[in-house]
Amino acid sequence: MEFKNEIETLSKVEHLNLVRFLGYLDHPDERIIVVEYVRNGTLRDHLYGSGGHGLDLAERLDIAIDVAHAVTYLHMYTDPPIIHRDIKASNILITEKVRAKVADFGFARLNASDSGATHISTQIKGTAGYLDPEYLMTYQLTEKSDVYSFGVLLVELMTGRHPIEPKRELKERVTVKWAMQKLKEGDVALAMDPKLRKSPAANSAVEKVLKLAADCLAPSKQSRPSMKRCAEVLWGIRRDYREIEFSSSSSRRRRSFNGKDPII
Numbered sequence: 615m616e617f618k619n620e621i622e623t624l625s626k627v628e629h630l631n632l633v634r635f636l637g638y639l640d641h642p643d644e645r646i647i648v649v650e651y652v653r654n655g656t657l658r659d660h661l662y663g664s665g666g667h668g669l670d671l672a673e674r675l676d677i678a679i680d681v682a683h684a685v686t687y688l689h690m691y692t693d694p695p696i697i698h699r700d701i702k703a704s705n706i707l708i709t710e711k712v713r714a715k716v717a718d719f720g721f722a723r724l725n726a727s728d729s730g731a732t733h734i735s736t737q738i739k740g741t742a743g744y745l746d747p748e749y750l751m752t753y754q755l756t757e758k759s760d761v762y763s764f765g766v767l768l769v770e771l772m773t774g775r776h777p778i779e780p781k782r783e784l785k786e787r788v789t790v791k792w793a794m795q796k797l798k799e800g801d802v803a804l805a806m807d808p809k810l811r812k813s814p815a816a817n818s819a820v821e822k823v824l825k826l827a828a829d830c831l832a833p834s835k836q837s838r839p840s841m842k843r844c845a846e847v848l849w850g851i852r853r854d855y856r857e858i859e860f861s862s863s864s865s866r867r868r869r870s871f872n873g874k875d876p877i878i
Contacts, residue, residue: 657706669712670811671810671819675851681714681764681767684716695757701744703767705717723739738750740759744763764830766827794827813862830844
């Protein structure tokens with residue numbers, strides 16, 4: 615069933631930030647789905663793997679925007695709308711130019727044509743740590759379940775922590791709860807991935823992303839933003855971050871040459 619779901623879904627979608635479907639083999643002894651090869655691994659590899667590229671904040675913001683665009687397309691520009699149901703770091707492929715492509719449509723659900731419609735699932739699909747608690751309790755699936763998973767992904771991008779960290783002390787094991795508490799206490803710098811370079815611009819951007827994540831993680835689906843709104847907010851955060859960083863770097867360069875002869 616998941617194989618047929620993935621074929622049906624992949625055949626309907628075409629977007630820069632979604633893996634491109636090339637074909638499939640359906641044989642009694644073997645089933646194969648052929649998609650484009652994205653050679654740079656997954657987001658999970660880059661966040662946690664020893665061989666991964668150390669993502670800076672600008673790249674993480676780009677990736678978040680790419681994922682938001684991809685899921686917005688699934689929710690708003692396919693007919694019927696598609697709910698991915700398994701948005702997570704290992705399903706985000708990274709290109710050589712460090713941009714994101716959303717993959718793995720095995721759990722995807724073709725939704726009713728009217729936006730915001732609810733589908734009653736007979737079986738919960740998804741990954742622990744990313745699953746919408748409201749979906750878990752009611753079995754009612756909507757696009758806002760993807761929004762919740764995206765909120766978890768945003769926290770992961772900013773903190774550099776897995777959604778569930780069983781080896782940490784009890785209060786830090788569920789990363790979204792820990793990060794939201796740090797946000798509430800005004801200690802965003804403590805929640806920020808230690809691998810990220812600290813600066814006023816970075817601290818401000820991380821705080822804004824975590825605030826967006828908090829909206830995505832709202833207990834009630836009605837209180838969560840759409841994926842389109844998430845993309846718009848992230849665009850603004852990235853723009854502000856770039857402007858502040860550019861201004862700061864220009865100031866540093868001016869200070870470095872102050873009182874000195876130009877280098878020829």
